[in-house]
Amino acid sequence: MSDIALTRPVPVTSEPPLARYLLIGFAVVFVTLFLFAPLLTVFAEALRQGWAGALDALRLPDAQAAIRMTLTIAAIAVPINAAFGIAAAWAITKFDFRGKAFLITLIDLPFSVSPVVAGLMLVLLFGANSTLGGWLIANDMPIVFAFPGILLATLFITFPFVAREIIPVMMEQGRAEEEAALTLGASGWRTFFTVTLPNIRWALLYGVLLCNARAMGEFGAVAVVSGKIRGETATMPTMIEMFYNEYLSVAAFTLAAVLAMLALLTLLLKSLLEWRHADLLAATRRH
């Protein structure tokens, strides 16, 4: 340390310059190889026949139906999971009840369940061979290979995301603020909207964005329960696979690029939030 200090002052809480540059260089290479290369492949393949080819692919009715389908699924699944996440966080962090730890594990479970197993469970439950599924199909309410099945699969896969983000934040904040608000005469809902929600809004937004990104991109579980009917039950990821299998690789990768851009938009939004949020965050932490 001392010999370096002679030439240029290095803060004691950082590494020697050489190590720093090596680490930065490593990070750039690593991210390029593992993250940017696949992403670039997607865009390069999409633009193989120029912008015209990509735009033509987007004009295909099947592609548009798949985009609509995916956005619809996300628009329904995300609010449900957000409502669930808030309710679960309120019940778990503001009250003390038996079996709480087990409940948290149950909420986390979908995260580590293989998407294929998730699909299998839905088929076993709602497939024509089960009692419930047989009855539902007989009454013209098919679940698997129809819209509800895809929705359920997506809900399952994205289930823990919002709850997982909010619970730690609410746990950290405790109940004192809410109790104070109530003592001052605020109603329960008013307490929630004016005290709790502002406290968790960043975590909530972050969770919603993650949930949304995952909901739009889910493939494994949806592939098991989607009938793959073009224009009907094909989501963007399943449609991508279908295009790819038809040697329409430009169409497949264009749709993939759109999905990637939707995801990037989500991530950009998230980064923006974090950036704006940074001051607030720093301020609360300094206190």
Next chain:
Amino acid sequence: MYQTIQIGAHTLAQGTFIRSFGDGRIEIDAGHERLSGRPVTTFRGAISKALAGGYLRGGLLATVAAIGLALGGPAPAVAQESVEILNVSYDPTREFYREYNELFNAWWTAQGNAPVTVQQSHGGAGAQARAVIDGLEATVVTLALSADIDQIAERTGKIPADWQSRLPHNSAPYTSTIVFLVRDGNPKGIEDWDDLVTGDVQVITPNPKTSGGARWNFLAAWGYAQQNGLDPAEFVGELYKNVPVLDTGARGSTTTFTQRGVGDVLLAWENEAFLALASLGEDAFDIVVPSVSILAEPPVTLVDGNITSDAQRAAAEAYLEHLYSPEAQALALKHFYRAWDTSEAAPEDVARFPEVNMVTVEDFGGWPKVQPEYFGEGGVFDQIYQE
């Protein structure tokens, strides 16, 4: 009730049912005129087959059914409501059915019918059959082999057990066979099946568990070994030792071989091989026809249990029947399938197919026997990977 009738050898007409003559012919109102002829139903194939081949039971059944249809009387004509058909198919038929759906609709509306919305679902044959069993409401299934349709029939009861006799040629409107696709100039000098078991050849074929086409590949290799006095189990076992990638579907294997550059030879449906040549360039690959291959019959049938209306049934039956029309057969030939009727086909679409010495699945005892014995759990294929 809408009926399709056959007037000449290939002329079909459609209209509301008026009356039936005693001899099996019926009269219909086709809008501008009244026409009479034999009703075209799914049993038409059975009738002609029964007459030709003397399948008495099938013929009786068909006659009874035809009478039943005829006696059904004039039901209220279904107004030109929109009808939907869901065709659940396997991987390599996408291009063919995309064009066929247009051809069918052009013909169907020319008969004075409302256009039919045909929806397509494609995937690995096994996955598609399972989806139908689990409740996917297919109107018609057009799969890679009859074993998958047998499974649907057996497990759901939505298809009669004798479905395969409902349409001509075992309900297979087109057939194919298995050929080798090799890299340009055939650098490894692959000419026949025995070239695939030598040490330095990599063979690409999909997983017979998940792909219908792969099961035909397997049986073709087996057939070769049998005809050449080799131990089939050992021969096929050796062959699979040279397989570096088992994709889940025929399309996956084609992509692995053509786009990813893996392997020396692809065992492929003949139509897939031609399609790869056509879409990826004639100078990139060569087709090699082995000394023995197999007659692959991808069958089609109506899923009776999923029919919701008479109009839908009429449209779906006509949809399958029309596959046998000269125009549709020509289209199948254009898409590299070996179809039966070459009268309307372009000569180059017919001339393309080489003579192949083909075994059939009947030589193995038929699919009901082959499926469990070779591809079921613990079957011959599983044993290859057992030791």
Next chain:
Amino acid sequence: MRAGILRSPSPLPGFGLSFGIMMTVLSIVVLLPIAALLGRGLMIGPADLWDMLNSRRIWSALTLSFRAALIASLFNLVFGLMLAWVLVRYRFWGRRFIDAAVDLPFALPTAVAGIALTALYAPNGVFGQALAPLGLQVAYTEVGIWVALVFIGLPFVVRTVQPVIEELEPDLEEVSATLGARRIYTLRRVILPTLTPALLTGFALALARSVGEYGSVIFIAGNIPNLTEIAPLLIVIRLEEYNYDAAAAIGIAMLVISFAMLLAINAIQVWSRRRIGNV
């Protein structure tokens, strides 16, 4: 209900409502499907269940899924930590860009990731061609599975460790340096122990996520039985043989593994909360 379930009274309202919503959604989305799977297992019976699982091919697939996930997660543990450190501690051009990209695997559909990785690492792909002279084949081998799982698991390690690095108090490092410790010693003895719980959590999350991964792996793995066939693919194969019982058996085995791993994750979190307050 409130009195029955609650351990200690709370002055806050809304327990019934929030608990009700939570249990309703949880039941429909998670519990009911899991019950269907376990119910199927009960109907089969434990002895038959074991018979179905006790074959070399299934053990190969399960151990492959687990081994590949373990290797990829260990890789992510080391390199994810380095990445997180660089992103928090250093300021360089493009940092924000890289930071945002870390979430990419999370958002990109797994099938697309699989296809893109296969195109890159296939013998005729950009990376495949570069690696071939070294005698390395990635696509269609177990290494390919590792690559796909590294891609899938990376964000979990980085995103778990990053906030903890951000919150590290510089005081400790200053004290350590003032006392004459070398930087590497400070990193090893002061920083690393503080990060350990977060690292373990991130590692476990990545592991849990990769064990069951399907979409990205089937494209890049060779899918050869006993060698490169992962457990989720076996489930799909069993389903396509119409063998729902065998599919359910493998599904249950994987569910049990998932549940065990989650319990481990939660145990780590409880342990780390006790150790350093919170993660």
